[in-house]
Amino acid sequence: MTKPHEDPRAADAQPTTPPPAPPPTASATPRRLTRRRLLKAGLIGTSATIAACAAGAAWLWTTSDIDTAGTIRFVNRLAVPPLDTGRRDGSGRRVFDLRAAVGSRRLRPGRPTPTWGFDNGHLGPTLRAARGETVVVNVRNELTETTTVHWHGMHLPASMDGGPHQPIRVGATWSPSWRIDQPAATLWYHPHPHGRTGQHVYRGMAGMFIVDDPSGGPPGLPGRYGVDDVPVIVQDKNFDGDNRFDEASRLIGGVGVLGDTVLVNGTIAPYHDVTAERTRLRLLNASNARTYRFGLSDGRPFALVGTDGGLLPAPHTTDRIQLSPGERAEIVVTMRPSERLVLRSHPPELGADFWTSRLTGGDDTLDVLELRAAPRLTPSPALPGVLAEPPRIGSADGRVDRRFELANFMINDRVMDMSRIDFGVARGVTEVWEIVSTDLLPHNFHAHGTRFQVLSVGGAAPPPELRGWKDTIYAPRQVPIRVAVRFGDQADPNTPYMFHCHLLYHEDQGMMGQFVVTEPGRSPGRPALHDGHG
Ligand SMILES: [Cu+2]
Numbered sequence: 001m002t003k004p005h006e007d008p009r010a011a012d013a014q015p016t017t018p019p020p021a022p023p024p025t026a027s028a029t030p031r032r033l034t035r036r037r038l039l040k041a042g043l044i045g046t047s048a049t050i051a052a053c054a055a056g057a058a059w060l061w062t063t064s065d066i067d068t069a070g071t072i073r074f075v076n077r078l079a080v081p082p083l084d085t086g087r088r089d090g091s092g093r094r095v096f097d098l099r100a101a102v103g104s105r106r107l108r109p110g111r112p113t114p115t116w117g118f119d120n121g122h123l124g125p126t127l128r129a130a131r132g133e134t135v136v137v138n139v140r141n142e143l144t145e146t147t148t149v150h151w152h153g154m155h156l157p158a159s160m161d162g163g164p165h166q167p168i169r170v171g172a173t174w175s176p177s178w179r180i181d182q183p184a185a186t187l188w189y190h191p192h193p194h195g196r197t198g199q200h201v202y203r204g205m206a207g208m209f210i211v212d213d214p215s216g217g218p219p220g221l222p223g224r225y226g227v228d229d230v231p232v233i234v235q236d237k238n239f240d241g242d243n244r245f246d247e248a249s250r251l252i253g254g255v256g257v258l259g260d261t262v263l264v265n266g267t268i269a270p271y272h273d274v275t276a277e278r279t280r281l282r283l284l285n286a287s288n289a290r291t292y293r294f295g296l297s298d299g300r301p302f303a304l305v306g307t308d309g310g311l312l313p314a315p316h317t318t319d320r321i322q323l324s325p326g327e328r329a330e331i332v333v334t335m336r337p338s339e340r341l342v343l344r345s346h347p348p349e350l351g352a353d354f355w356t357s358r359l360t361g362g363d364d365t366l367d368v369l370e371l372r373a374a375p376r377l378t379p380s381p382a383l384p385g386v387l388a389e390p391p392r393i394g395s396a397d398g399r400v401d402r403r404f405e406l407a408n409f410m411i412n413d414r415v416m417d418m419s420r421i422d423f424g425v426a427r428g429v430t431e432v433w434e435i436v437s438t439d440l441l442p443h444n445f446h447a448h449g450t451r452f453q454v455l456s457v458g459g460a461a462p463p464p465e466l467r468g469w470k471d472t473i474y475a476p477r478q479v480p481i482r483v484a485v486r487f488g489d490q491a492d493p494n495t496p497y498m499f500h501c502h503l504l505y506h507e508d509q510g511m512m513g514q515f516v517v518t519e520p521g522r523s524p525g526r527p528a529l530h531d532g533h534g
Contacts, residue, residue, distance in 0.1 A: 065363040066260050074370035078270040080226040084125035093134045101142040111243040116203035123266050124207025130214045136177040141168040153187035153471045158495035164194035183310035184213040186282045186328045198288050198504035202247050206286045218384040222280040229280045235263050236290045253359035254441050256289035256505025264369050271370040278380035280332050285323040288504040290361050293322040297342035306330030309451035309469025311388040316464040324444040324474040326502035335373040343369040350442045351476025391453035393430050394484020401431040407439040415510035422513040424524035430486040437475040446472040448497035452483035487517040493525035
């Protein structure tokens with residue numbers, strides 16, 4: 001394990017260092033070491049080093065990209081996570097039950113893969129509730145270690161957030177409850193134990209949480225779950241020889257595990273039978289480290305209708321949408337009868353240098369999901385021209401209240417400390433945050449308990465895909481991003497929310513901090529510390 005302050009590429013990049021010298025052999029006639037001989041030996045050594053470096057670099061170059069475009073036989077019907085709308089209790093609350101447990105799944109030929117998850121041991125049901133409802137989720141931990149469940153993108157009190165300060169010990173049940181008060185959106189849930197998030201998510205702990213508008217939202221958007229409104233939870237995995245998830249391989253780029261096999265909703269090589277003219281795909285990048293740049297195999301445009309925090313102001317026609325870990329996008333794809341189309345991830349624009357990009361998935365092309373249209377498709381209405389109110393909590397007037405510099409596995413030169421609150425935000429006050437990566441490695445930024453409005457990217461107005469509500473945003477190197485953020489409801493000076501890089505290896509290495517929401521004019525308190533957070 002690499003220490004937080006060290007560049008893991010240095011430790012991992014062994015192929016670029018020369019092989020060890022062979023053991024010295026005894027010589028019958030020992031030769032005098034002259035300066036010339038030493039120089040010659042040195043030159044030979046240097047040449048050998050250069051040759052080894054070149055060979056190592058060539059090996060790295062040729063082995064560190066993946067291209068599966070057109071090579072996948074899509075033979076498995078896409079699994080659709082079961083829809084869970086919970087039950088009503090006596091007070092009208094919507095109650096869900098989740099059980100975190102180990103399981104196993106037959107993901108590919110050969111042995112079943114040991115998994116973790118909430119849906120009989122892998123991934124989790126899609127929870128669904130409407131704005132205005134009060135929900136309760138009973139999360140029982142039947143794993144062999146402490147975990148947590150964080151509601152990514154949800155506005156809720158910090159004590160319900162499911163970060164590292166709400167551990168669920170083995171055998172215990174945690175029952176957070178909150179009133180949903182935010183626009184319709186595609187959110188998700190996943191563990192967040194301090195230092196162990198990457199492992200828990202990689203083993204399969206993740207599910208979707210759909211928030212609905214009680215009015216039904218704008219008419220015309222496809223909305224039949226699993227039919228023309230389909231969750232697409234994208235994860236990349238490596239498998240070892242026994243079909244186990246391999247958490248340790250391909251760590252060489254310094255972003256954590258990058259897999260060579262893409263799973264959608266836990267299905268390898270998946271296809272979905274399309275039965276309507278338009279299909280809405282709720283894309284969730286639930287991968288530990290990989291950034292995808294989704295498009296369609298024939299290059300046709302699609303309509304981007306939603307991002308992290310809800311619907312965009314209007315559909316945006318595009319042929320690419322890039323999602324870093326934790327980000328979501330809702331797209332609507334239009335198809336003709338009997339055609340086949342592949343959702344493909346093209347090389348993402350990471351904004352990193354040549355080598356870093358190469359080693360962190362920046363040159364990878366991955367086929368994700370085949371869409372198979374039936375010979376007859378049910379007609380779909382045209383998309384509405386207006387979808388939602390644009391975010392309007394801030395303006396790009398040059399003011400910056402807080403700055404977050406991402407570099408060296410730290411944020412603002414600090415490693416995550418459970419006992420340290422980095423800052424307090426006054427309830428009801430809009431702040432402007434500036435996020436900038438000054439690092440070679442790719443990073444993104446996620447804040448808990450809220451959503452934000454992107455004000456500017458590199459000083460310019462945000463592109464269309466960043467004009468809706470966001471809670472996670474990719475931070476290209478040396479491109480300052482300004483966002484307006486507000487924490488509405490409840491002050492709790494002692495219970496922190498997290499802000500962090502959502503590349504889970506980075507988060508687990510400590511690229512995370514804590515903030516609290518206070519009453520205006522009050523100071524942050526002190527977090528109560530629990531045991532069992534690793
Ligand atoms: Cu990062």
